[in-house]
Amino acid sequence: MEILVLLKQTFDTEAKVTVKDGRILDEDVTLVINPYDEYAVEEALKLREAHGGAVTVVSVGPDRVEEALRRALAMGADEAVLIEAPAGADELTIAHLLGGWAAAKTWDIVLAGNVSVDTGAGQTAVRFAELLGMPHVAAALKLEVAGGKATVHRDAEGDTEVLEVTLPALITAQQGLNEPRYPSVPGIMKAKRKTIVRVPIAEAVPAATEILSVFQAQQNRRNTIIKGSPAEQAKQLVQLLRSEAKVV
């Protein structure tokens, strides 16, 4: 099986986000593979273990994304590709960059994260599927591949849907799909020697969206600590919620 994983590098979810001069500071922030994409990498490796073939990971972004790709290689991916992003790229641009590159090859299945934890949009992978004329199934909790079809259990806002989709298809990973492996020491050594294929900036589809400003919301909280016995605390809280906060 030729398995492709769309991967994005994001801030660690425990990272503090600081906005300065209208942009989010990314210096001194721990960067990771987007957690949902890490499930996709793990699932790709499991598919290869079961069905043979190769796992390619591809990302769009700056040089620092090499680190995330190298981690995917250390986990066991066979090849990694980094496509350079033009300034101001949005999901439309990135989907076209990924799609333009991927269309030259034949893929049996494409995996990606359900969303990225930075923008939370979940656009790029689905756009990619549309561009390549593939069906997609989002938020997979379980994936089985047999006879040119994938059976996917997906999370539909708490309900579970079981779908059967004809391959090639794009499947996005939801939390709970698997437990991503840690790279082994030999895996890390092997990954260090691998070459990451670099795709330079080509003529790109211009972004349709533009970010005008970035800011942080100031929430003024009351920070009232309610004292007393548990019964008194409960009574007072309910009163405050009713008379002061007016939410019940």
Next chain:
Amino acid sequence: MARNVLVLAEVRNGALRPVSYECIAAGRLVAEGGAVTAVLMGADGGFAAQLVEHGADRVVVVKGEHLANYTPEGWAGALHNVALDVKPDVVFMGHTGLGRDLAPRFAQRNAAGMVSDATEVKLADGNILFTRPLYAGKAFATQVIKQGMVVATIRPNNLAALPAEAGRAGEVTEAVAPASDLRTVIREIARKSTGGVDLTSAKIVVSGGRGVKSADGFKPLQELADALGAAVGASRAAADAGYCDYALQVGQTGKTVTPDLYIACGISGAIQHLAGMSASKVIVAVNKDPEAPIFKVADYGIVGDLFEVVPLLTLEFKALVG
């Protein structure tokens, strides 16, 4: 500039989701003299009249058995057909499981830009300005779509719907979407959430963390939620520990919620959890540890044992509403 607006109406568990009304209200705001058309997939179900009462000028009911349950291919095709007819300048749908799955597919088919999870929609100098969260609300961005069709998903519970206007006039038409050869087939739907309150659009959320200690530990939280008509949520620690389903998880991985009232029980307040709930209007924290970071973002805090405090709260609320 008059704009034609298309809104996807979403029905779940036999009712229109409130976010569909919120999308219509946003549509009315940006239409500036244009028409707001709502789309119902599969069948009318008596919902077309409700959509008109809440501000839709026109409702298109797309018939087709293959539309009864959502598939991205089926619905994207049907919506695209309607769009070819309506020629919308703007397309809104809820940032729900369905909306965020369908909207990018539809946007890409039209090579359109898209804003995801808008928490605010306004007009400035003739442009539509969207506010949307980054890092699940650790920051926000103001975003515009510079050219072409405008597609956006709207976060539930953030924009005000228009009040229902009884007897408001609107046109209801039918369209037929031919069932194309769908490559996706639904085999089974296990409705786990039936009867429960939808987490992302709930007005009140009662959430549990590591402090609930077990799956059974969620029972008092569920009882409090039932008394309040609230949804139950959880922190990643609780989901990872297997106390509850991942579907309940609130946080940067998981769901982002903005209820009027968020009651955090036994949740320490890890940054990744705070990202998913800190935009709630009022936050209550119940935790044994007075140093827990959750108290820093709380309006009201109770330092105490949730197993003592939560049942007492349930009694107090019951007394209040009873």
